Amino acid sequence: MTLISKQVPVIRSDAEALNVARELAAYFKRESVVRDRERRLPHDELELFSHTGLWGITVPKAYGGAGVSNVTLAQVVALIAAADASLGQIPQNHFYALEVLRVNGSETQKSRLYAEVLAGQRFGNALAELGTKTAHERTTHLVAAETGYRINGRKFYATGALYAHRIPTSVVDDQGVHLLAFVRRDNEGLNVIDDWSGFGQRTTGSGSVVFDNVFVAREDVIPFQSAFERPTPVGPLAQILHAAIDTGIARAAFEDSLHFVRTKTRPWIDATTDIASEDPLTLKSFGHLSVRLHAAEALLERAGEYLDTAQANPTAKTVAEASIAVAEVRALSTEISLAAGSTLFELAGSQATLAEHGLDRHWRNARVHTLHDPVRWKYHAVGNYYLNGENPPLRGTI
Structure with a gap:
């Protein structure tokens, strides 16, 4: 290329x-x-x-x-x-x-x-923090200074910050209001630390960002909290991207499984065939994976359509419908990405575990990324919506 x-x-x-x-x-x-x-x-x-x-x-x-x-x-x-x-x-x-x-x-x-x-600029993120009472609590502080503001605090899980030109940063002002500051990567006092050691998603650079009296111009700060005090598509937009990542991981694991079984795997002795791809139990397993993978891909497309509607006309109804559609694909994409990455080895056999193939990366990537927010709460939101008519919370889980 x-x-x-x-x-x-x-x-x-x-x-x-x-x-x-x-x-x-x-x-x-x-x-x-x-x-x-x-x-x-x-x-x-x-x-x-x-x-x-x-x-x-x-x-x-x-x-x-x-x-x-x-x-x-x-x-x-x-x-x-x-x-x-x-x-x-x-x-x-x-x-x-x-x-x-x-x-x-x-x-x-x-x-x-x-x-x-x-023009080609990349934005990263400095949103989440370690050591707070809940995953949504923020302590990174912004105070007025000169012609803008100064930021002090420490972030983690800052995916993309290591490679960014600007780092959108969630901050809290003196009144406790959450804002989003688009901080320039090269500003004095800003330190991006490559300390991400997750066993999956190894090259995302999702480590720490430290702000030591970092300046940000007034015009580079926008409201953040208000995006979740009224119906907006911000929350489901974040979530559909996570679902897309997991669906992609599942697709890669599935395709690598097919290739390995076709070209390298030997059939089990009881399969009464000399060709692994003709093993009847292997065929059943691939059928089970493919149905769930195609379902996740279809739900991803459906969720995108609901989200398009919510963007065009954000109301309590359209945003809730989009959030539930996204929650449904989040649930299934979580499960199929983990299942495809694990079942790969059951179907491909011991050869597939050799390091030179790198096939373990699919499960590791899925396991790390799907921990972003628990799938059990996706099912809770979906069930509560359909059974009790309760809209999901307007929350910016990113």
Whole structure:
């Protein structure tokens, strides 16, 4: 694939976005095993990724972007995640920040920050914190100073920050209001630490970001909390991206299982066949996996359609419907990604565990990424919605 040009192309349509993603995914897949095994951070790959124009596909048409559907966005993320699960996850909070900007930013902020993205800039994240009472509590503090603000605090699980030009950071002001600060990566006092040691998603760079009296301009801070005090699609947008990542991981594990059984696996002695792909119990297992994988892919598309409706007309009803549709695919994509990564070894056999194949990365990636938020609460939300008519909470789980 042709490497980086100085001019970042602007993708103009959903079809173009999918074509570019398919070509890029094929390129990323070639070295995915090596990147995982050696924890080779994908700096060059991300330069290529953002210089294809794919990081700008959600910029609305009114601001010069393609404004692709959420169906397309989810498919693009799933395609990249199937090739390399870490590369699929790194832009997740970039797209999330762009949605917060769309919902809560001023016209001036949108014009300026969207233009940066269309020019190839990458946004990371500094949202979550360790050591707080709950996963949603934030202590990183923002205070007024000079012509803007100063930020002090420490973040973790900062996926994408290591590779970002700006780091959207959740902060709390003196009144306890949550804001989102689009902090420049090179600002003095900002330290991104590569201390992510998860056994999966090894190259996401999801480690720490430390803010030591870091300056942020007033015009780079937008409201955050208010996105969850009224019906907006911000929450389900974040969640559909997670579902797309898991669905991509499941697809990769399934495809690698098929290839290995066809080319390397020996049938079990009781199968009464010399060809592993004709083993009747193997066929049953592949059938079971394929049905659930195709169901997850269909639910992902359906959730994208509901989310498109909620974006076009955000009401309590449309946002709740989108949130439930996304919760349904989150539940199934969690389960099939784990099942595909584990069943791979049952079907492929002992050879599949050899390190040179790198097939363990699928289960490791799925296990780490699906811990983002518990699937049991997805089922709770879905059941409560259908049985009791209770809308899910307006919460920004990212």
